[in-house]
Amino acid sequence: MSDLRLFNTLTRKQELFTPLEPGHARMYCCGPTVYNVVHIGNLRTFLWADLLRRFLEWKGMKVTMVMNVTDIEDKIIRDAAKAGVDIFTFTKPFTEIFFENLDTLRIRRADRYPKATDHIPEMIDLVKTLEARGHTYEADGSTYFRISTLPGYGKLSQVELAPESSLSRVENDEYEKEDARDFVLWKAKKEGEPSWKTELGDGRPGWHIECSAMAMKYLGETFDIHTGAVDLIFPHHENEVAQSEGATGKPFVRFWIHGEHLVVEDAKMSKSAGNFFTLPDLIKQGSSALEIRYALLAVPHRTKLNFTKHSLEDAKSALARIDSFAIRLDEIAAGSDARPAARGAEIAQKFLLEFEEGLDDDLNTAAALGALFTMIREANTAADKGEIAPADARDLRAALERADLVLDIVKRDTVVLDADIEAKIEARNSARQRRDFKESDRLRDELLAMGIVLEDTAQGVRWRRK
């Protein structure tokens, strides 16, 4: 039974989330336009969408998640032409990089990634339905949506639409619209641009129609969740609503979830400002994928995230704390002490409760992480007092694992020590035993240079990779 509450842009309120079909949530996420490599801001949006999916599953729901890949669009056409290749050749590498980035950041794959160009017939059908219901008009071979035919237009963005005159900035020279607020469903063919021969004439789809067509094809005319970043609320999502509800007469999406933007060092990310970051860039600069994941996850999705060098350093230290805790638990768990679980089980239970309560509150990852660190401190204190038996350690470890099904930030270090490294550690131990500290320090430095950090604890030497 879920008591997850999500902020719904449609009502501007937090609402209790329950799926239309009990136990099965359906979500559509606005995905990348593959005219370039995805940047860190795009990835933030995809990351919290995945977090939402994981959390729904964590609560026992089945989730069907669909994310579009937009592979036909003005910038793609422009840049492909510039590169002298067709749009398919042009978008292919960017699509591949997108998927690689998801894997690197531990963003789980959606169930489907439909491409716009694979769904032209569905879009045509949708436009024809809109035509039959009187929502469209044609001008110069293009088909437009006439917003005055849909009384509820504007309900998502809650933008009191300004009179036509104030929208003089809208460029109207290319396509002939009756009203500047109307938007194009199907664009008439232009010389040198890719086009499809259809019942609507030769041309290509407008920007918004793909999402309506593909979302309804895979998730139904009404589905549970639609995600994206705040900049898509208007006009993209508003127009999706118009197209879909204009065609079906039914509510399109029950929960519209929008995430805030990421800024870099307090500035909007842009190529011209030189602060446009991609995942491979950041990794090249020495950050690990997990550090980046943590930095993106630590700030709840509806809060603007200031992505900085400093935030990555913070993430690194915070993760080290979590990893050390996991190692400590594993060591205790391996012990032979047969006491029954006591303090540990209690701490673990309290943690899982607080963790879930945090995420239930509109995916408050900051609160959930706060609960995690509180558990770590409490368990460490108890362990220092010898109150953590192996059974306790196993309970705590299980709780950490359980939370990590959603967070996925714990290091999975399965690397086995090379014989060489092992030999050096052994040699250092014997040097220390014969109090040859010069030799032992030399070996320690050598290992450090190899990326192996030694920790001399009361239980002996522990090592980990830097």
Place this chain on the structure above:
RNA sequence: GGCGACGUAGCCAAGUGGUAAGGCAAGGGUCUGCAAAACCCUCAUUCGUCGGUUCGAUCCCGACCGUCGCCUCCA
């Protein structure tokens, strides 16, 4: 001009009508041959400013100051 968001310690960031989670950094300590690492402790009488409502406000209302976003392609 229209719509909206935000302003909490050095930095990041939760939060509640009853007196401020957590992380990083910093300082102190434990441990150690020395270190490092690890662990523990400390660290905002105060939540942009000024008023109002209230027994009581950081949280509610109003004004102001400041930052930012959308209204045009955009995650």
